Every structure is written in structure tokens, then in C-alpha cells.
Amino acid sequence: MKHIATMTLAVVLLSARYAKSSPPNGNTIYDSNTNHLWNRLNETLFLRTAQDGKQYGLDELDILYWGTTTNLLAGASHQQALAVLDKFISTQGEKLVQDPLKKALLQRDLWALFDWVTPPLSFSRAKFAKERRELASRLAVAIRRLELTTNEIAALPDNYAEAHLPDLPPGMFQTNGDWINVGANNVERLVPAHDRGFGGRSVFMVLFHDAAGRKAGTNYLAQVGASKPLLLPSTDPNTPNDKTFDPNWHWPQFPTNSQWALARRMCVIDTDGNIQPTHLVENIQLRTYRHFDRSYDDDFLGANPAQHVNEFRMSRNRHASLISVAQDERGFTSNNHFFSFGIDPFEYHPQGETNVVSEFRGIVLRTCYQCHGGDGISSVNSFTRALSGGLPAEATQMTEADPQREEEMSVLWKKRDFEWGLLQGLWNQGN
Secondary structure, eight states: OHHHHHHHHHHHHHHHHHHSOOOTTOSOSSOSSTTSHHHHHHHHHHOEEOTTSOEEOSSOSSOOOOTTOOTTTSHHHHHHHHHHHHHHHHTTGGGGOOOHHHHHHHHHHHHHHHHHHSOSSHHHHTTTHHHHHHHHHHHHHHHHHTOBOHHHHHTSOOHHHHOOOTTSOTTTTOTTSSSEEEEESSOSOSOHHHHHHTTTOEEEEEEEEOTTOHHHHHHHHHHHHTOSOSEEEOOOTTSOTTTOEEEOOOOOOOOTTOEEEEEEEEEEEBTTSOEEEEEEEEEEEEEEEOOOOOOSOOOTTSOOTTEEEEEEEEEGGGTTEEEEOOTTOEEOOHHHHHSSTTOOTTTOOOTTOSOHHHHHOEEGGGGGHHHHOSSGGGGOHHHHOTTSSSOOSSOOOEEEOOHHHHHHHHHHHHHTSHHHHHHHHHHHHHO
């Protein structure tokens, strides 16, 4: 009787929530009817409300959840989440929408939420352990129900090819084109920080465009990969030179007006329970190098005139089209997840602070310099291995990559992690 009473309360709370007006930007991503089950599921799980009443999350590229978040794990939000997931599962809600793109988008977000609910560290899982199990079991079912067939994956739009944005270079993924898909012979993954930060649910591509042309670009990669020494004794007078080393910042330099880019592509789960990369681009971060000096203010919050930065991201409200991030646009950035220390701005209430969320929404394009503020090749962390878990003993042997190999390595890394094993275990348990 207690279980029935709890579920009844959850349904009442859920109904009351949707009796209110829809959020300002309209929750119509999956259907024009805001009360459609998919829209209700989306709003219940992913809409976050700031201290000033503003709402975020429905058109964000990534779900707004952090290590300390208690939303969906405690109180009414937990019961509402269970109720809408149970409704989706019991009524076979996956059949209400047949559009492969919408299926892929919903599966993507539920997969990200599952990974958040099931952190790999045992002491993190111990907090709200029962609630995490309740959510994880339901999310696993919903994710599997949204599996995509081979034909559905092939039908997903090529949003890069369809994009016609003035600052987005053409031909970035063209074989033997001006852009080089960069790999490395002596490291397994070029961008492990991004792989970790986004849970291995995306394939990342590092791309290089040498201003002098493709041949010059391949020659440059070979030249910089052969650079020695990689490390030099530290010149800091406060450290012993025989024990401390600094990177050798005098590597060969590519020419001005060259470009480096990081492209992130969506992965989905197919009908066999396998991870499949798609050609849907989630975002592209592009840096154009105008000159090489450090004459600017080294404050990481300021602009770096030596680099011109562009970013293009997928918009749910625009049928997954790529849109350009404005130079002064504020928003939640990847650095919120990398360097937030798990703090949830929607739930963090320090004394005297009235709206922490606004402080987390920095100028998106300026945050790139927090990790890539060096001069030329020194800012390319794929080469220096900065943020990759320690400096290597030799230079990164950069070369043109085989795209299929890069995809396979990304998928293999994801298959090794805790959350993926648990997801598979829950699927097998349900069979």
C-alpha cells in the first residue's frame, strides 16, 4: 500500500507540474504538443531552474548535471522522474515518435543521464544509492527501447554538409582535402580529457589546416613529431634542475593563418546493443592563428588576439542544425564540466550570492584560452599532452589519421568503462 501511495503522489505531482504554463522557450523539441510524453519526459529530466526563475536545459548541447547535483535523486523531483519513466516504459512510449533523429537525440540524453546516475567511484554511488538504482534500472530500459537500426542511423542528417555558415570552413572531413585528420602513432587517444569529460559517448576528431597547403601540413606534422628534446631542465630558481623539467617551447611552428579544430560527433546505440559513431556533428571548435607572441594580457578570462576562435554547435530546436556561437555569447561551456569541481550552480547557495548560475555562464569563446592559451603549437594540447595525465617521454608523433581507426579506438575506450558495463548488465538482467 505504501508503494501505491508513493506512486499516486508522484503522478499527482507530475500532473500538477504540467498543468502549469510551458517554459518560455517552449518544450516542443519532440512534438508541437508540449504535453506529448516525449516532451514531458524531456522537461522532467532535463529542465533546470535558476535562483532567479529562469529555466535552462531544453536546448543545451549537454545535460546540466554535476557531481554534487541532487536533482532527480531527492524529494519530489525523484518521484516525478520515476513516474514519467514508468509511463514511458509501460505505454511503450518509444513508439510514439518514429523520426530517427528524435530517437537519437533522446537516447543520447538518457545515456548521458545514466552515466551521471552511475558514477564509477563507489563513494559517489553510495550517496542516494537506492535512488540511483531506481533511476538506472528505468533509464537502461528506455535507452534500449530507443535503439536505432542500421537504416535509421544512415538516415540521420549530415548537419555539417547541410550547414551554410560564413565562418565554418568547407571540406573539413573530405579525404585528401586541405584539412588533415590528425592522429598519432605513439598515443592511444589524442584528446583523453575530452573523452573523459563527455563520458566516451562521442567521437572526437583533431583537424589541422596548414595555411601553406596540404603537403606543407603533412610535412609539418612529421617535422614537429620528430622534435627533440621534448623536455628541458627547469629554469625555475626555486626548483632543482636535475629533478624538475619544463616543456621545450621552441618547437617548429606552423605558418600564420593556419587553423586547428576539434570536431565532436555523436554516437548512438544500435539494435544489437553496440556503440555506433554517426556523422552528426555535435560541435566544432575552431582556432585560427593570426600571429605568435605573448604581448597580450595573460589573464585567461581575457581575449587572446593571437587566436581567433569560432564554435559551431548542434541545436535541438533547429532539427540538429549547426549554429554559430556569437563572439560575446554567454552559456554553459565544456569547462563547466571539466573544472566545476562538481558544483551544481542551480543548487549551490553561498552566503551573499543571489544567482550563481549567471556566474557559471561565461563568454563561451573566451573559455577556450583556459586550456589553449599558448603560442602556436604550444597551445595544441594534442601535441603537448597537457591535461592528458602527465607529460610523455617523447614528442607526440602526429600523422594523418585513419578515421575508422580513430572511431574504433574511441568506442573501445568507452566499452572499458564502468558505466557501460553496468548498462549492459542491466540489459542482460532484463532479458
